[in-house]
Amino acid sequence: MTSLKPPAHTRTLKTIPEAFVFDVFGTVFDWRGTVSTYLERTIAQKLTRKTISENKKLALTAPDSLKIFCASFAQEWRDSYKQFVATRGSASQELGTEEEYTTIDTHHYRSLLDLFEKYGLLKLFSASEMYEISKTWHFLNPWEDSTEGISKLRELGVVSTLSNGNVRLLIDLGKSSGVTFDMVLSGQLWDGYKPHPKVYIGACEVLGVGDRGAWEVYKDIHSGSDDSGEEEWRRGERGKVAMVAAHIGDLRAAKKCGLTTIYIERPGEDDDREAGEKYIRDGEDWIDMWVTHEEGGILEAAKRLAELKEI
Known part of the structure; x- marks a missing residue:
């Protein structure tokens, strides 16, 4: 199956996210x-x-x-x-x-x-x-670019799973495949499943981004701030975390919570091909980075982000 041609107006990231949270099934691993x-x-x-x-x-x-x-x-x-x-x-x-x-x-x-x-x-x-x-x-096999790509991303920020897979499953995947994550985050930690907002928001808070405590510190530093701007500030902070997935539905839900979005196209993830075609057809532009499988998947994403570090 041929890759979708990325829309000409795809956004270009200007800064490197502080953390990357990964969908696992289909994005990192060839289930x-x-x-x-x-x-x-x-x-x-x-x-x-x-x-x-x-x-x-x-x-x-x-x-x-x-x-x-x-x-x-x-x-x-x-x-x-x-x-x-x-x-x-x-x-x-x-x-x-x-x-x-x-x-x-x-x-x-x-x-x-x-x-x-x-x-x-x-x-x-x-x-x-x-x-x-x-x-x-x-015990799934990773895509050929996953191990090195995630290793390169770990040089740029914190890398974690953010999957509906339960914690033990995710730990076993990492150990058996050689793909190394800094953290293991799962919907299980919130008794929930993506695409529920509490999973994305909870992951950001665990990563120390956009949580209530950070807001209190922000108010102390910027004297005069009141609670009326709390939700807007917290949502803006979540942009420091990038959701990385091969599923546009997953990314759409993450973007609604304020996260940066990186789309890694994978062959055979057919459930989202129609969503991808619709995204292009409708001229949407909320995906922050789009990488086709032929371009090198996660490793290519890491290379593009590393170039920002050199600027």
């Missing part, structure tokens, strides 16, 4: 390639001529049929996640109690069971085996 390959290998180990002939829900006799099925299965598994957070991450949705929050790990396991049942695969695996399969999201 599609990793998950589909793992599923293909794991399911192949369980299939026999007998189990194939008995399964009326699958047609796995043609060449590459298992590969094609696993790629489709991985996408369906991912789509169930997107639907899961879409119903829980809107600005109007508030979780009433801690018990209502569900980790992405739990969702991945439950949705895997549903899909295995749908395709007649449940009887091939024990409960413990299915649990291990559900944890493949802890």
Whole structure:
């Protein structure tokens, strides 16, 4: 799939953000390639001529049929996640109690069971085996530019995750891949999910940007300031944090909270291609940096920002 051509009027950053918070699935890590390959290998180990002939829900006799099925299965598994957070991450949705929050790990396991049942695969695996399969999201391969790109960004500012993935999942991703973050921030810390504003605002406050304490200091320094300008000031301060993502919907929500936005286009993140085309067609201009996959992804973003340091 060809990249979207960045709009001619894309903004150019003038200053280097103090911190970078990253979407993880699809932006830093190639979930599609990793998950589909793992599923293909794991399911192949369980299939026999007998189990194939008995399964009326699958047609796995043609060449590459298992590969094609696993790629489709991985996408369906991912789509169930997107639907899961879409119903829980809107600005109007508030979780009433801690018990209502569900980790992405739990969702991945439950949705895997549903899909295995749908395709007649449940009887091939024990409960413990299915649990291990559900944890493949802890061990995704990074895009080829991610490791070096994030390392370069760490020379410019604080780099953290900001993902709907739960904290343990994100820690495992970093350890298994060699991608090093300064911090691990997750919607789990606020019992919520992106694109809810509290996740973006909470991340900025943890990073010491635009929080209540900083506002009090600002008022002391600028005597005469009153609380009437607090929200505007705090929103402006959040521009010191850049949300980095391959999903325009994620970036749009972050921008509404005041964050700087860096778009890293990735192949196959099809859910946002229509959003990207609409962004260009409508002449929008709130994305602060746009990098196509062919241009070098995260590493290219780091190079562009490093040039600002030399000015």
